[in-house]
Amino acid sequence: MKILLAKTAGFCMGVRRAVEMALDAPNKHENPIYTYGPLIHNPHVLDLLKEKGISVIDDIPDHGSGTVLIRAHGVPPQAKEKLKKAGFTIIDATCPRVIMVQTIIKKHARQGYTSIIIGDKDHPEVVGLLGYSDGKGYVIDNINGLDYLPAFEKAIIVAQTTQNTQFFEEVKKWADKKFPHYKIFNTICDSTSKRQAEVKHLANSVDAVIVVGGHNSGNTRRLAEIAKESGKPSYHIESEDELDLKALSSAQNIGLTAGASTPNWITKRVYRSLESLFFKKERGWRKAFFSIQRSLLLTNIYVSLGAGCLCYACTRLQGIEHYFPHVLISILYVLSMHILNNLTGSKSDQYNDPERAVFYKKNKGFLAVLAVIAGSAGLIAAYLMGITPFLILFFMSLFGLSYNIRLVPESLFGGRYRRIRDIPGSKTVLIAAAWGIVTSIFPAFSVSESISIRTVIVFFLSTCMVFVRTAFFDTLDIQGDRIVGRATIPILLGEKQTMFLLKIMLTVILVILLLSSAFQLISTLGFLLAICPVFMSIILSAYERGNMLPGIRLEFLVETNFVLAGIITIIWSWL
Numbered sequence: 074m075k076i077l078l079a080k081t082a083g084f085c086m087g088v089r090r091a092v093e094m095a096l097d098a099p100n101k102h103e104n105p106i107y108t109y110g111p112l113i114h115n116p117h118v119l120d121l122l123k124e125k126g127i128s129v130i131d132d133i134p135d136h137g138s139g140t141v142l143i144r145a146h147g148v149p150p151q152a153k154e155k156l157k158k159a160g161f162t163i164i165d166a167t168c169p170r171v172i173m174v175q176t177i178i179k180k181h182a183r184q185g186y187t188s189i190i191i192g193d194k195d196h197p198e199v200v201g202l203l204g205y206s207d208g209k210g211y212v213i214d215n216i217n218g219l220d221y222l223p224a225f226e227k228a229i230i231v232a233q234t235t236q237n238t239q240f241f242e243e244v245k246k247w248a249d250k251k252f253p254h255y256k257i258f259n260t261i262c263d264s265t266s267k268r269q270a271e272v273k274h275l276a277n278s279v280d281a282v283i284v285v286g287g288h289n290s291g292n293t294r295r296l297a298e299i300a301k302e303s304g305k306p307s308y309h310i311e312s313e314d315e316l317d318l319k320a321l322s323s324a325q326n327i328g329l330t331a332g333a334s335t336p337n338w339i340t341k342r343v344y345r346s347l348e349s350l351f352f353k354k355e356r357g358w359r360k361a362f363f364s365i366q367r368s369l370l371l372t373n374i375y376v377s378l379g380a381g382c383l384c385y386a387c388t389r390l391q392g393i394e395h396y397f398p399h400v401l402i403s404i405l406y407v408l409s410m411h412i413l414n415n416l417t418g419s420k421s422d423q424y425n426d427p428e429r430a431v432f433y434k435k436n437k438g439f440l441a442v443l444a445v446i447a448g449s450a451g452l453i454a455a456y457l458m459g460i461t462p463f464l465i466l467f468f469m470s471l472f473g474l475s476y477n478i479r480l481v482p483e484s485l486f487g488g489r490y491r492r493i494r495d496i497p498g499s500k501t502v503l504i505a506a507a508w509g510i511v512t513s514i515f516p517a518f519s520v521s522e523s524i525s526i527r528t529v530i531v532f533f534l535s536t537c538m539v540f541v542r543t544a545f546f547d548t549l550d551i552q553g554d555r556i557v558g559r560a561t562i563p564i565l566l567g568e569k570q571t572m573f574l575l576k577i578m579l580t581v582i583l584v585i586l587l588l589s590s591a592f593q594l595i596s597t598l599g600f601l602l603a604i605c606p607v608f609m610s611i612i613l614s615a616y617e618r619g620n621m622l623p624g625i626r627l628e629f630l631v632e633t634n635f636v637l638a639g640i641i642t643i644i645w646s647w648l
């Protein structure tokens with residue numbers, strides 16, 4: 074059973090940019106923040122903006138204060154002027170592709186050209202474009218409308234960016250035949266046509282299609298229509314609550330796509346619900362395996378097992394024979410910290426991983442006790458090794474616990490950096506550093522009370538591997554993190570740049586592992602462990618190519634990379 078997610082599903086470039094600008098606005102610009110008209114046609118996003126104190130104004134008042142965000146469709150220049158005059162600061166989130174059309178019209182209007190705009194008369198983008206035509210603009214929404222146009226000495230023809238390509242071709246033919254001196258600019262954005270072509274193709278290779286997006290979103294409705302035309306059962310839903318699981322239960326392969334105004338956290342929730350549906354349908358060992366995977370991930374037992382395996386590999390790379398207490402301490406420390414951070418910082422999980430959020434809410438008491446027991450057991454084990462290991466672990470635990478706690482008074486830094494987690498990029502860097510310390514520095518220091526070049530190399534390798542893991546998960550959670558105002562590495566650098574950085578890091582890890590082993594700076598285990606960065610690179614590439622989708626299987630595979638390091642170390646020890 075398979076779920077095929079369309080590559081084009083979700084926000085187009087212009088909508089993504091506008092939503093990101095709106096979500097960042099309360100922290101960057103003068104409050105209150107308004108959008109001029111609804112930002113996009115999606116009730117979930119509009120509710121969310123409302124929750125963040127961003128309201129909609131449909132009419133421009135004579136006087137106002139604060140910031141107004143202009144949506145991706147753009148507005149007439151006169152509206153911008155009016156907003157400025159009223160006293161608002163303007164954030165222009167007009168899509169760059171729409172700005173390009175506005176610029177074409179403006180430039181030609183100055184030279185005396187008439188603008189013929191092929192589009193829907195009442196669409197906000199068309200209303201905006203018309204404003205740039207210096208009063209010499211005509212909107213045509215059907216082929217017959219062309220016959221009523223006067224003949225112009227100088228005219229240009231442009232299209233609304235989401236216009237139907239076929240209609241625009243007909244207009245072109247008409248102009249070539251009757252008015253060959255008219256200048257024609259094909260300004261249709263390929264994002265819409267690509268999305269429609271993909272859903273057509275997708276529908277042919279699955280048993281049912283689900284289209285996610287607002288019921289009043291034009292482009293989502295069009296996608297649902299195309300899916301229906303294929304003859305396959307198709308469902309247009311706004312969220313996972315509308316999924317007809319009974320109707321879908323006989324489907325072997327399900328295609329999933331989403332409109333240009335659908336945030337990926339909604340698509341992700343639908344994906345997870347479908348994944349659970351498939352899990353319920355599975356039988357025997359497959360069902361048991363999926364169930365175990367899910368439980369191990371939700372409880373953080375698997376991630377802590379991975380930390381133990383990484384510690385085992387790190388101690389053997391450094392030639393430390395007495396590894397068991399360090400492995401145990403790594404498992405207990407990571408288990409305790411991850412559970413506690415999930416318990417205290419689960420707001421973003423409501424968007425990124427709703428199942429985890431529900432699980433933590435339901436089992437709060439049990440998980441809190443488990444975290445305290447694990448943390449205390451780790452400290453006792455460290456104490457039995459000596460006072461220095463105990464103190465290192467104690468301060469690391471304190472630091473980890475304070476991650477989500479408000480430490481700085483509201484009056485400082487404008488109240489923006491009250492918790493450690495408020496520091497941009499802190500989550501990824503600190504998790505990686507904490508794992509690096511507990512898996513490589515802690516064992517070395519407890520054995521010899523000194524740090525050698527060998528330990529520095531192993532610490533670097535371990536920290537980088539965990540950094541790649543955490544930053545990759547942050548990439549999957551980028552929209553949810555942005556909503557709760559968490560500035561993770563992918564939010565700071567952008568998704569593409571982050572993936573590029575991670576691939577470079579994996580290459581560096583691979584080279585350092587091989588060279589350090591070759592020059593005997595670390596044990597020969599380094600040669601075998603080169604499999605781990607290669608394995609992670611394969612996962613990243615599969616994800617980028619769309620062969621692997623965010624969900625339990627992907628998460629499990631990423632965490633398995635550390636377990637793999639442990640298995641490789643066991644094999645190396647036997648050889």
Ligand code: SF4
Binds near residue numbers: 087145146168169265
């Ligand atoms: S559909 Fe194209 S032009 Fe319209 S907002 Fe999206 S990227 Fe911009």
